[in-house]
Amino acid sequence: AAGVIQSPRHLIKEKRETATLKCYPIPRHDTVYWYQQGPGQDPQFLISFYEKMQSDKGSIPDRFSAQQFSDYHSELNMSSLELGDSALYFCASSLLDTQYFGPGTRLTVL
Amino acid sequence: AQKITQTQPGMFVQEKEAVTLDCTYDTSDPSYGLFWYKQPSSGEMIFLIYQGSYDQQNATEGRYSLNFQKARKSANLVISASQLGDSAMYFCAMREEANAGGTSYGKLTFGQGTILTVHP
Numbered sequence: 398a399a400g401v402i403q404s405p406r407h408l409i410k411e412k413r414e415t416a417t418l419k420c421y422p423i424p425r426h427d428t429v430y431w432y433q434q435g436p437g438q439d440p441q442f443l444i445s446f447y448e449k450m451q452s453d454k455g456s457i458p459d460r461f462s463a464q465q466f467s468d469y470h471s472e473l474n475m476s477s478l479e480l481g482d483s484a485l486y487f488c489a490s491s492l493l494d495t496q497y498f499g500p501g502t503r504l505t506v507l
Numbered sequence: 508a509q510k511i512t513q514t515q516p517g518m519f520v521q522e523k524e525a526v527t528l529d530c531t532y533d534t535s536d537p538s539y540g541l542f543w544y545k546q547p548s549s550g551e552m553i554f555l556i557y558q559g560s561y562d563q564q565n566a567t568e569g570r571y572s573l574n575f576q577k578a579r580k581s582a583n584l585v586i587s588a589s590q591l592g593d594s595a596m597y598f599c600a601m602r603e604e605a606n607a608g609g610t611s612y613g614k615l616t617f618g619q620g621t622i623l624t625v626h627p
Contacts, residue, residue, distance in 0.1 A: 430614060439598060439617035440552070453614055485550055489615075494540050494559065494602065496615060498552035 399423050401499035403488050409505045410478050418473040418502045422490030428452065429471045430496060431463060432487040440487060446471060478506045510534065511601050513618035520589045521626050527574070528584040528621050530599030536560075540602040541582040542615065543573065547595040555597075558582060589625045596620045 402421040410416050422429050428447045432440035442455035446465035457463075460478075465471040475482060483506045489496040512531045520526040532541065543555040558566045558573045566573040574583040586593055600615040 432615075439619055440615075442614040442616070445614060455614060487552060489552075495542070495554055495557050496602075497554055498544070500551045503550070 401488055401490050401497055403486075403499035403502050405502060406500060407503050407505075409507065411507055412478055412480060414478050414506075416475045416478060416504060418475070418486055418488075418504070420471045420473070420488030420490075420499060422469055422471070422488070423492075423497055426469070426490035426492045426497075428491045429465055429469070430489040430491070431457075431471070431473050432489065432498075434485040434487065434501075436484070443473070475504075480506050482506050510616045511599055511618035513599055513621050515621045516619070517622045517624065519624050519626060520586075522591060523588055525585060525587045526589055526623065528586070528597050528599075528623065530582045530584065530618060532580050532582060532599075532601050534580075534601065534603055536603045541573070541575070542600045542602065543571070543582075543584045544598045544600060544617075545593075545595045546598060546620070552598075556584070586623075591625050591627060594623060594625045596622050 404419045430445040431443040433443055434440040443457040444463050445453045449465045460476050463473045485501045485503050487498050487501045489498045510533050539560045541558045545553045545555055556566050556568045556571045556573050558575045565575050570587045572585045598620045599618040602613050602615050
């Protein structure tokens with residue numbers, strides 16, 4: 398069965414640089430979620446989209462923005478990167494209740 | 508206030524034995540969902556099992572079952588016949604009512620996780 402695809406899988410950036418993370422949800426799933434998981438922590442909700450419209454927002458820094466495109470893929474844009482942004486970023490998609498997670502993008506900020 | 512509490516930072520079990528991972532939750536929503544995810548050392552987040560707040564029966568998925576006690580607000584995961592490959596971090600998560608302004612299902616709130624180690 399098709400799964401959530403995330404790219405890139407690993408990303409290394411310098412402080413103050415910009416990063417773009419991409420997510421391709423499971424076909425026919427109408428909701429996309431982004432989560433951030435810091436080292437040794439549980440995942441924290443950032444933002445979600447339902448049918449290409451933002452549906453909910455969590456503790457997402459103003460330096461971050463996201464959108465969902467007409468083909469349902471989503472991108473998380475992160476600017477002015479800080480050391481504390483180093484984390485595993487998950488995208489998840491759902492059609493009903495269950496959220497299925499992608500493999501994650503591991504971002505390292507140096 | 509912590510909405511999802513996993514009180515066991517680490518658990519050990521012998522291969523082929525059963526193990527219970529504890530999870531308690533706090534919500535005032537009448538409709539919610541409870542989930543368990545497995546995160547191996549490789550990092551991916553694998554869905555294991557789901558229990559809806561209105562479900563009368565405890566959820567089961569193969570070797571996984573969810574011991575749902577609504578009055579006690581607990582949703583413990585039971586893994587039967589543990590295997591070496593079950594060694595991982597396990598997260599309990601809750602989905603409350605969706606955002607009132609939207610029509611999608613809501614975000615997940617996770618517990619702190621329990622590291623399970625299966626010994627041969």
